[in-house]
Amino acid sequence: MYETVQSPYQPLLSDLAYKYNYLIAALLAVLIILFTAWLYFTLQRQKYLELLEAKNLELETAAKQALAASEAKSSFLSRMSHEIRTPLNAIVGFSQLLTTEEDPEVRKEYNDIVSLNNGLLLQIISDVLDLSRIESGRIDPVKSRFDLRTLCREAVETFRLQAPEGVVLRVEKRLPSCTVCEYRQGVMQILANFIRNALKFITKGSVTVGFERKRDRLSLYVRDTGIGIPAGELDKIFERFYKVDTFTQGTGLGLSICKSIAEQMGAQIGVDSAVGEGSCFRVEMPIAE
Ligand code: ADP
DSSP states (O other), X not given: OOOOOOOTTHHHHHHHHHHHHHHHHHHHHHHHHHHHHHHHHHHHHHHHHHHHHHHHHHHHHHHHHHHHHHHHHHHHHHHXXXXXXXXXXXXXXXXXXXXXXXXXXXXXXXXXXXXXHHHHHHHHHHHHHHHHHHHTTOSOSSOEEEEHHHHHHHHHHHHGGGSOTTEEEEEOTTOOOOEEEEOHHHHHHXXXXXXXXXXXXXXXEEEEEEEEEETTEEEEEEEXXXXXXXXXXXXXXXXXXXXXXXXXXXXXXXXXXXXXXXXXXXXXXXXXXXTTTEEEEEEEEEOOO
């Protein structure tokens, strides 16, 4: 038979083992806390870096847009100052000549030049005002009901005196009365621009104003028998400052103004044309009677 002998170190050893286990557990807990903290801060850092990158990208895009806007503004201003200076120089120059000239025929010639350039200057200023009004999103405040046939007649009457000799400006025959609910001022402005252009690029024939129903849209048109536009230019003429012939009068803003007004009205403008035969400019509006 054996007798169990209790070692005198037994309690000390088990105490040591207990403390050792405790120490390991504490160490593990500290490691876990440290790892969690490291993971948390790494993820946070990653998140902030991504956020920073996105903000940087946003800032870069905004800076590029601001630069493009500032360049567009500068080019617009230099273009406008050139456009304004040309008629202004003519007005100042010929007005001075008028004060000394005595020959009535020459005086009349100078007078005509001054009044032609007065008109040009007025048109440029009115184009610029229109442009700024349209860009700030201000066309008519509300839609109103009006008769399209009456509007066509009014537009034709306004321009009748400006039609060159040998050109008939008229409203389409047998046009029905047609009440629409639209931005009257906007429609009138587009129509006026189309008629003004038609009268500018015609020497004989006719300019006809009318409208027709095309399914759910109403197509208002100005058709002329003028010089026409080459096929390759048809898209470009709606861009700002674009003119088929740089020597013709005008800023090249009229059609781009029409396009912006049409877009704000939810309408579209377009043109069919053939060189030597004439052009037909249209604005197509959704029908809201
Ligand atoms: P502007 O304000 O100088 O008249 P637009 O933007 O209205 O300029 O027109 C741009 C160009 O489109 C004109 O310079 C002309 O070349 C061409 N154009 C516009 N309407 C007609 C037309 N009815 N017949 C021939 N060309 C036209």
